Structure formats: C-alpha cells, structure tokens
Amino acid sequence: MTLPRRTHPRPLDIAHGRVDLTHGGGGRAMAQLVEELFIAAFDNEALNQRNDQAAFDVPAGRMVMTTDGYVISPLFFPGGDIGSLAVHGTVNDVAMAGAVPMSLSAGFIIEEGFPLADLQRIVASMAQASRQAGVPVVTGDTKVVEKGKGDGIFITTAGIGMVPPGVAISGDRARPGDAILISGTMGDHGIAVMSQRESLGFETAILSDSAALHTMVAAMVAVVPGIHVLRDPTRGGLAATLNEIASQSGVGMLIEEALVPVRPEVRGACELLGLDPLYVANEGKLICICAEADAEALLAVMRAHPLGGDAARIGGCRDDSHHFVQMRTQMGGMRVVDWLAGEQLPRIC
Amino acid sequence: MKYIDEFRDGAVAHSIATAIAAEVDPARAYHIMEFCGGHTHAISRYGLEDLLPANIRMIHGPGCPVCVLPVGRIDAAIWLARQDGVTLCTYGDMLRVPGSRRLSLLKAKAEGCDIRMVYSTLDALKLAQSLPQRQVVFFAIGFETTTPPTAVAIKQAQALNLGNFSVFCNHVLTPSAITQILDSPEVRELGTVKLDAFIGPAHVSTIIGSRPYEYFAEEYQRPVVIAGFEPLDVMQAVRMLVRQINQGRFEVENEFSRAVTRDGNEKAKALVAEMFELRRAFEWRGLGLVPYSALRLKAPYAAWDAERRWDVPQDSPPDNKACECGAILRGVKKPIDCKLFGTVCTPENPMGSCMVSAEGACAAHWTYGRFRDVEKSE
Numbered sequence: 001m002t003l004p005r006r007t008h009p010r011p012l013d014i015a016h017g018r019v020d021l022t023h024g025g026g027g028r029a030m031a032q033l034v035e036e037l038f039i040a041a042f043d044n045e046a047l048n049q050r051n052d053q054a055a056f057d058v059p060a061g062r063m064v065m066t067t068d069g070y071v072i073s074p075l076f077f078p079g080g081d082i083g084s085l086a087v088h089g090t091v092n093d094v095a096m097a098g099a100v101p102m103s104l105s106a107g108f109i110i111e112e113g114f115p116l117a118d119l120q121r122i123v124a125s126m127a128q129a130s131r132q133a134g135v136p137v138v139t140g141d142t143k144v145v146e147k148g149k150g151d152g153i154f155i156t157t158a159g160i161g162m163v164p165p166g167v168a169i170s171g172d173r174a175r176p177g178d179a180i181l182i183s184g185t186m187g188d189h190g191i192a193v194m195s196q197r198e199s200l201g202f203e204t205a206i207l208s209d210s211a212a213l214h215t216m217v218a219a220m221v222a223v224v225p226g227i228h229v230l231r232d233p234t235r236g237g238l239a240a241t242l243n244e245i246a247s248q249s250g251v252g253m254l255i256e257e258a259l260v261p262v263r264p265e266v267r268g269a270c271e272l273l274g275l276d277p278l279y280v281a282n283e284g285k286l287i288c289i290c291a292e293a294d295a296e297a298l299l300a301v302m303r304a305h306p307l308g309g310d311a312a313r314i315g316g317c318r319d320d321s322h323h324f325v326q327m328r329t330q331m332g333g334m335r336v337v338d339w340l341a342g343e344q345l346p347r348i349c
Numbered sequence: 350m351k352y353i354d355e356f357r358d359g360a361v362a363h364s365i366a367t368a369i370a371a372e373v374d375p376a377r378a379y380h381i382m383e384f385c386g387g388h389t390h391a392i393s394r395y396g397l398e399d400l401l402p403a404n405i406r407m408i409h410g411p412g413c414p415v416c417v418l419p420v421g422r423i424d425a426a427i428w429l430a431r432q433d434g435v436t437l438c439t440y441g442d443m444l445r446v447p448g449s450r451r452l453s454l455l456k457a458k459a460e461g462c463d464i465r466m467v468y469s470t471l472d473a474l475k476l477a478q479s480l481p482q483r484q485v486v487f488f489a490i491g492f493e494t495t496t497p498p499t500a501v502a503i504k505q506a507q508a509l510n511l512g513n514f515s516v517f518c519n520h521v522l523t524p525s526a527i528t529q530i531l532d533s534p535e536v537r538e539l540g541t542v543k544l545d546a547f548i549g550p551a552h553v554s555t556i557i558g559s560r561p562y563e564y565f566a567e568e569y570q571r572p573v574v575i576a577g578f579e580p581l582d583v584m585q586a587v588r589m590l591v592r593q594i595n596q597g598r599f600e601v602e603n604e605f606s607r608a609v610t611r612d613g614n615e616k617a618k619a620l621v622a623e624m625f626e627l628r629r630a631f632e633w634r635g636l637g638l639v640p641y642s643a644l645r646l647k648a649p650y651a652a653w654d655a656e657r658r659w660d661v662p663q664d665s666p667p668d669n670k671a672c673e674c675g676a677i678l679r680g681v682k683k684p685i686d687c688k689l690f691g692t693v694c695t696p697e698n699p700m701g702s703c704m705v706s707a708e709g710a711c712a713a714h715w716t717y718g719r720f721r722d723v724e725k726s727e
Contacts, residue, residue, distance in 0.1 A: 198468075258359070271353060324720050331362045331580045333396020335717040341696030 008032040017116040024110070024144030037120055038140060041127040046103070046138035051083055054138035056103065059162060069160040075122065075152055075349045077179040077196045079188075079207030080283075082155055083126030088212045089234070089349060091133050095191040095214035096230045098221045099161035101236035104130065106140040106157050113151035122153065129179065133212040135159070160215075164204040167224045173228040174249035178317040179295035181288040183216065183302050184310040185208070185261045186238050190348055191269045196271075198328065206265050211284030216305040223301050229289035232282065234349055236340045239278040241287055242325045243339045252320020256335070257330045273304045279340050281348045289317065356579030357395075365584040368399040372591050379405045381590055382680055383548040384500050384527060386413030386708025387578040390478045393578040393713035398721070400507040401587065408542075409713070411526055411635060411678040413493040413543030413552060415442045415706035419632045421665040422519055423448035426488050428515060428662055429655060430454065432460040436480060437486040437517075438473035441466045445699060449666045470502035477506070477514035486655045490677065491590045494552040496520045496644065497617040500624045503646070503653045518645050523553050524561045526644035529633075531569045535681050546590040549575035549603050558613025562601045570599045577605040577716060624650055632665050634702055672700035678709050684711040685722055691715060 012032060022029035025113070037046060048074075076189045080088075087104065091195060092328045094101040110119065130137050137157075164253035192208040211234065220227060229249070233241040238260065246253050262270075270277050295313055299335055302308035325337045372381065383389055389409045392398065396405065411417050423446050430437040437454070444455040444466065458464040460614055463483070467473050470487060477485035489499045499516055504515040527547065535542040554575045562573045572593035576586035586604045593600065603609055624647060631643030646654040655661065668675060672694070673687035684690045684703070694700035696712050702707035709718070 151636055264634065269354075286461035322720070322723055324723075326720060329395045330359045331395040331397065332359050333368075334396060334720070335396045336720050338696075338716045340718070341712075 008035070011246070012036050012116060014116045014120050019110045019112060019116060019119060019144055021112055021113040021144050021146065024142055030142065034142060037116070037123055038141065038142070041123045042130065042137045042140075043127075044136040044138060045134065045153070047140070052139075054103065056104075056138065058102070061165065062163040063160060064094055064097045064163060064313050065158065065201050066090060067156065068093060070157070070349060071347050072193065072349050073151065074193070074196055075118070076194070077208055078192045078205050081122055081125050082153065083122035083124070083160055084129040085283060085349060086130035086137070086155040086157045087126055088135060088210050090157040091135055091212040091214055092232045092286070093211075094159045094161035096129045096169070096215040096232055097163055098167040098217060098227065098230065099163045101135045101159055101161040101214050103134070103138040104157050104159045106137050106155060107138045108140070108142045109150055109154040109156075110142065110144050111152055112144055112147040114152055117142045118325050119153070129212070130211060133181050133214065135212075141242070164221060167221055167227075169230050171229055171231060171248040174245055174289045174317050175228065175250055176319045177292055178228055178289050178315050179292050179313055179314050180242070180255060180315045180317065181234075181290070181295060181299060181302065181311060182238065182260070183213070183286045183288070184284075184286065185263045185266065185276035186233070187266045187270065187280035187284060188261060189283040190275075190346035191236070191266045193348055194273060195269060198275055198339050202331075203327060206263070208270060209282055209284035211307055213284065213286050213307060216302060216307055217286070219305060220298055223297055224290060224294045227288060227290050227298070230286055232286050233285060234281050237277070237279040237281055238287070239276075239325070239337045240340050242337065245287070245289065246323045246325050248278050249317070250323060251317045252323055253315060253317050253325045255315030255329050261310045261312050278337060283349065288305045292316070354581070355579070355588065356581045358581065361387045361581055362400060365581070365588055368592060369405070370402050370589050372400050372588065372595065373404060374595060375404065377404065378543070379594060380408055380409045380545045381405065381548060381587060382408040382530075382546070382709065383583070384410035384412040384523065384545050385548075385550045385553070385578075386416065386706060387546055387551055388576065388583055389413070389707045389710055389713050391578055391580050391583050394715070395719035397519040397583060398718070400584065402641065403617060405715045408544065408680040409677070410530070410680060411633070411709035412492065412523065413703075413706050413708040414495070414521065415446060416634045416674065416678060416702040416709045417521065417526070417635065418446070418519055418702065419634045419665060420448055420491060420668060421632060421663070423453070424664065425458045425661045427454060427462075429486055429659060430457050432484075432659060432682075434482070434484050436465060436483045436485045437488060438465050438467045438476060438485060440468075440490065442585060443490065443595045446702050447699060449530045462560070467548065470498045472628050473512070473517070474502050474505055474514060477511050478509070478549070481513060484514060485514050487514070487516045488519070490519045491549055492521055492523050492550070492553045493556045496625065497556065497614075500620045503624065503650055506653055512652075515653050515655040515658050516646070517661070520644045521633070522555070522642050522644070523550055524565070526633065526636060527567055527641045529636050529642070531565060531680060533679060533681065536554060543679065544571065545594055546572045546574075546712050548586045548590070549601070549686040551576060551578045551582070551608070554605065554609040554613065556614050558607055559601050559603050559611050559614075568600050568677040572599045572602070574602045575609055579606065586622055599649060610688070615726050634668065635675035648679055651704050669700055672701040674711070677703050687711070
C-alpha cells in the first residue's frame with residue numbers, strides 16, 4: 001500500500017470553492033486551508049513553525065502593542081481591500097507611538113459560503129502589504145460562522161513594536177504653542193469607499209490612501225526624537241482626531257481651513273454627498289504635533305517621503321480651558337470644528 | 350469644483366463685508382431672518398457672523414424640514430414601521446428626531462423594525478421592487494424642493510404597477526410658514542420679535558419661483574432677497590437687504606438668478622398640482638396648526654398614500670415642556686435661551702428637533718458657534 005505523500009490528496013479548489021463550516025472546525029479541512037492559503041501566502045519563520053503561538057526574541061526596551069478589527073464594506077475598494085487595510089491600519093497604530101513595528105497577528109472570521117477565490121485575493125494582498133512593510137504576520141486564527149451570521153469576512157490584527165530610546169510620543173503631550181502638521185490630503189479613503197459603495201461612478205477614480213506610515217515616522221523620529229503627538233486621522237477624520245488630542249492634552253487648537261489640503265475630486269464628492277472632508281476617514285495620513293522650533297525640520301522630512309508630498313502645517317495649539325478646536329474658515333470667519341455627531345459613514349475600516 | 354470655489358472666495362467675502370460695513374446705518378439695528386436651514390448652516394459653517402457689523406442680527410427661521418415636523422408625525426412614522434410586513438424608508442436625519450416617550454426611528458430600528466436609510470425616493474422605489482413580499486413606505490418630508498421627486502416616484506410606481514409601495518406624505522409649503530410667522534402676535538402686535546427683512550429660500554425658489562414672495566413683501570412691507578446657499582450668496586443678500594431697508598423699499602429681489610426665475614419650474618409645479626392637494630391645516634413644530642400649509646395626495650393617487658392604506662394615528666402630543674424649539678423656530682428665542690441647550694440636549698442626544706439636523710438652529714450653533722457664548726460670558 002502506498003501512503004499519500006501529502007495530508008491533503010487534492011488541493012483546495014480555490015477558483016470555484018467556498019468556505020464551509022469544516023474550514024473552521026479544527027479538522028483536516030481547516031488544516032488544509034491554513035496550509036495552502038494562509039501559510040503559503042504569509043510564509044515566514046515564526047509562522048512556519050506551525051505552533052499555536054509565535055516565538056521570537058525581542059530586544060530590551062519599551063514595547064507597544066495594539067489591536068484593531070476590520071469590518072469594511074465593500075471588501076474591495078479603489079486603492080485597497082480589507083487585507084491590505086488590516087496590515088496598514090495596525091502597522092500605523094504601532095507607528096503612531098514612534099515605534100518600529102515588529103510583527104502582526106491576524107484573526108479571520110469568515111462567513112460560510114465565502115468564495116475561496118476572494119479569500120485568497122484578500123490574503124495575498126495582506127501578505128504583500130506585510131512584506132512591503134517588512135512586518136511579518138507571525139500567528140493567526142481562523143473561524144467560520146454560519147451563513148447569515150457574518151458579512152463575508154471580518155479580520156482582526158494585532159501588532160507589536162519597539163519604541164526607540166528617548167522617544168515618548170503620546171496624545172496627552174500637546175502644549176500651547178505647539179505646531180500642528182498633517183502629512184497630506186484629507187478624506188481620500190472615506191470617499192473612495194463611499195463612491196464604491198454607492199456606485200457613484202465618478203469620472204476620476206478616487207483611490208484610498210491606505211498605506212503603512214512607519215518608514216515616514218522612523219525618518220521623522222530620527223530627526224526630532226522629541227515629537228509630542230502622532231496620530232492617524234482614521235474614523236471621524238481630522239476633526240475627531242484633533243478633538244481627541246485636544247481633550248487628552250487639555251489644550252485648545254486653531255487651524256486654518258485654507259491650509260488643509262483636500263483633493264479637488266474629494267472636495268467635489270463631499271459636496272455631492274453632503275459630507276465635510278474634515279470628518280472623512282483617512283488610512284495613510286498622520287497628524288504630528290511638535291514644538292514650534294521643530295516644525296520646519298519635520299515638514300521637510302515628511303515632504304521628502306513618498307507618502308508625504310502634500311504635508312502641510314495647518315495650525316497650532318493654544319491655551320483654552322474649553323479645549324475647543326477652532327478653525328478660521330476660508331471666508332475669514334471662525335467656527336468650532338466639533339466632534340462628529342452620530343455616524344457619518346458606517347463600516348469605513 | 351471651480352464653480353463652487355468661486356462662491357467661497359475669502360477675498361470677495363472681505364470686500365462685500367467692507368461694503369456692508371460702509372452702508373449700514375450705525376444708528377439702527379437690522380433684523381434679518383434667513384428662512385432656510387441651508388442658509389443657517391452656511392452662516393454658522395463659514396462663521397459669517399464675524400464678517401457682519403454688530404448691528405446686523407441674523408434670525409434663524411423655520412426652514413428646516415426635519416425641524417418643523419411635529420412629534421405626532423414622528424410617532425406616526427414609528428407606528429407605521431411597527432405594522433406587520435412594513436419596511437419604512439427614511440432620510441438619515443429623520444432617524445434621530447425624538448418622538449413621544451423619547452422614542453425615535455433609530456430606537457425603533459434597534460428594537461427590530463425594518464427601517465432603511467435612503468438617499469432618494471428612487472432608492473425606496475428600488476427597494477419595493479426587490480422586496481415584493483414587503484410593504485415599502487417612503488417617509489416623505491420636505492418643502493417644495495422635495496415634493497416633485499416624490500411625485501415622480503409615485504408615477505414610476507404606477508407605471509411599474511408596484512402595489513407594495515406607498516408614501517407617508519409630509520410635504521409642507523414655504524409661503525404659508527412665512528405668512529404664519531409674520532402674522533404671529535410676537536411680530537405683529539407685541540413687537541417682541543423684530544423682523545425687518547427675509548433672505549428667501551434657494552432650492553425651494555428654483556421650483557416655485559420668486560413670484561410667491563411678492564404678495565407678502567407688498568402686504569407685510571418686508572423686503573425679500575432670494576439667495577443661494579453658498580457663503581458669498583448670503584453675504585451679497587445681506588448687502589442687498591441692507592440697501593432696501595435703508596432706502597425704505599420692500600421688494601422681492603433675486604440674488605440667486607443663476608438658478609431661480611420668477612415663475613420657477615413649470616413642469617415640476619404642474620406635476621405637483623396634478624397629484625397633490627392642500628391639506629386644510631397641518632401642524633408644524635413651533636408654529637402650531639398652519640392653514641393650507643401642507644400637501645396630500647389627490648384621490649386618484651390614493652393607492653400610494655400610506656395614510657389611506659393604514660389607519661395612521663393623527664395624534665398631536667405636546668413637545669417636551671422645557672424644549673424651546675418652538676420659540677426658536679419662530680425667531681422668538683435663541684438656542685442659548687433654552688435651558689436644555691448644551692446641557693442635556695446635544696447633537697449626540699437631541700431632545701428637540703432643532704438639535705437633530707445640521708440645518709437646525711441649535712445644532713448649527715452648538716456645532717460651529719458655541720465658542721461665541723464662552724467668549725461673551727468671559
């Protein structure tokens with residue numbers, strides 16, 4: 001009798017197959033899915049050990065850890081998909097501490113009946129994003145829920161990273177007199193997703209800005225280790241993020257509408273949809289708050305990076321017991337830039 | 350976008366502001382009501398108050414369709430959503446408007462009612478086609494601007510022979526509301542509300558034209574300038590009104606001539622006239638029962654009228670006692686005069702309708718302008 005060489009005599013039918021409940025059942029079907037789809041794509045030393053946990057050595061120092069769930073709809077959008085987003089989003093959350101991201105975990109919750117071809121496309125995009133960022137997915141988990149109990153696929157990623165010595169970036173460190181910088185145009189991701197979801201068919205395709213920002217952060221930290229605050233303006237956009245920082249740090253802010261870069265096509269789409277670009281999500285932009293004296297040097301570093309060409313100084317922090325974020329409008333009047341009330345765009349990331 | 354940028358040019362705004370400052374008579378005050386929520390929003394969103402002299406007071410009018418719908422109609426919509434087999438379609442803003450007992454469509458949705466947010470009447474129509482086993486009811490609200498799309502949807506439903514589509518009609522009329530304000534005791538007899546002039550509606554006027562305002566400009570001797578919703582439109586309209594007031598004129602002028610004619614959109618008006626009739630009276634939040642101020646479907650279209658298909662309750666429960674939306678909608682009070690404003694009533698947790706829509710006077714002031722109250726009190 002000749003034993004089969006492989007545990008799974010027939011490979012997954014990725015072109016036509018669908019995820020069924022056995023793929024999350026802990027049996028041979030699950031092992032095959034993990035082997036042929038996930039391990040094949042992510043392929044790295046820690047994952048290849050095929051343990052329930054990844055083991056690796058870490059340097060001494062200060063570590064950061066973060067986790068994020070991705071429920072975006074639609075799964076594929078102009079400029080990215082849920083897979084690349086799940087890498088970029090978590091890498092960025094690590095990087096916003098000034099840290100160097102080291103590794104990621106990935107949890108997949110898949111709805112019964114989800115096409116294997118879509119799953120492979122998502123995993124391939126995730127693997128590519130992870131390789132490009134140089135941050136491996138070292139451990140993972142797969143669960144399958146019955147049809148109707150999920151919406152295609154949800155992904156959770158966690159990330160860890162090491163903070164370089166002397167760096168202490170935190171949302172509570174903004175001080176009156178600090179400068180507020182942003183790394184580029186606002187609202188691209190939200191509008192890209194929204195236009196896809198509503199089949200708006202704009203003449204010019206608006207691409208999501210989904211990208212990993214850790215190399216830009218590394219360059220910034222190398223020049224100015226004393227950056228006060230970094231944060232990526234994702235859900236709720238620039239407005240929500242500035243308000244978070246203002247209340248965390250106990251300062252007021254004043255920004256100039258005319259200095260906030262917004263692509264004309266994004267501005268146009270916002271007009272059409274009744275949205276304010278200040279509240280629309282970004283996935284490849286950061287806000288940097290620093291001492292006035294460091295602003296020019298940081299802007300130069302940001303602009304020299306491929307993801308920071310449109311970096312701009314948009315305003316500054318000031319004393320204000322009400323922690324108002326205010327804006328001088330392009331008309332010359334003043335207004336509050338408030339927290340987002342309610343939900344502007346559900347399931348944007 | 351070039352088109353829009355031209356109407357948001359800061360340098361032009363500055364020059365209009367300078368001209369207004371030069372033209373106002375420092376010895377008098379100017380009370381200008383912008384009827385529409387669209388104007389209220391533009392004024393707050395762009396901080397236009399900062400560009401106007403201190404003796405020009407902008408009074409926010411009732412022209413926000415979400416704000417003027419009374420509690421009873423919200424309750425009725427919730428009642429409809431709770432009927433067996435009904436899918437209720439609504440514009441997003443209506444979801445959060447509080448009805449009786451602090452209920453809202455959003456809470457009814459969380460309880461399990463099938464309530465869908467749509468962007469247009471056509472979305473609702475498509476939904477009816479895709480859900481043949483459900484009764485799809487469109488919660489139609491709005492002034493003259495949104496009535497024609499409702500009419501078109503019903504025409505299409507008729508053509509498609511869609512028996513499972515109907516409209517809960519709450520379309521209201523602008524001129525009757527303005528007349529009601531001018532006839533109110535606060536304006537007419539007591540003089541507690543000074544109203545010198547009106548900025549007339551933008552989008553509404555594209556449909557009804559400028560002619561309907563001629564009557565009350567003449568009758569009530571108040572100048573009207575119809576203006577677009579862009580910040581420069583508002584600035585220019587204020588300048589035109591200041592000039593009329595100074596010269597003792599009371600005419601209807603049209604700043605929004607790029608979109609509004611004297612007679613409006615004849616085709617849309619004819620369609621509405623064919624399909625809708627006046628209600629004898631309709632309750633408005635803040636204004637009470639206003640005669641001949643709303644529309645309902647005519648008998649030949651009764652099959653698409655949700656109020657005829659179901660025995661929809663016609664109750665009119667009172668507003669929250671402490672809520673000043675009514676007085677605010679009439680221009681009698683400012684948002685800051687309401688005890689609930691910013692304390693228990695915020696956009697996250699609205700008690701009254703003016704705090705719900707971005708075009709509501711309270712939401713606009715809270716979201717964009719509340720720093721002014723702090724500056725004043727300090």
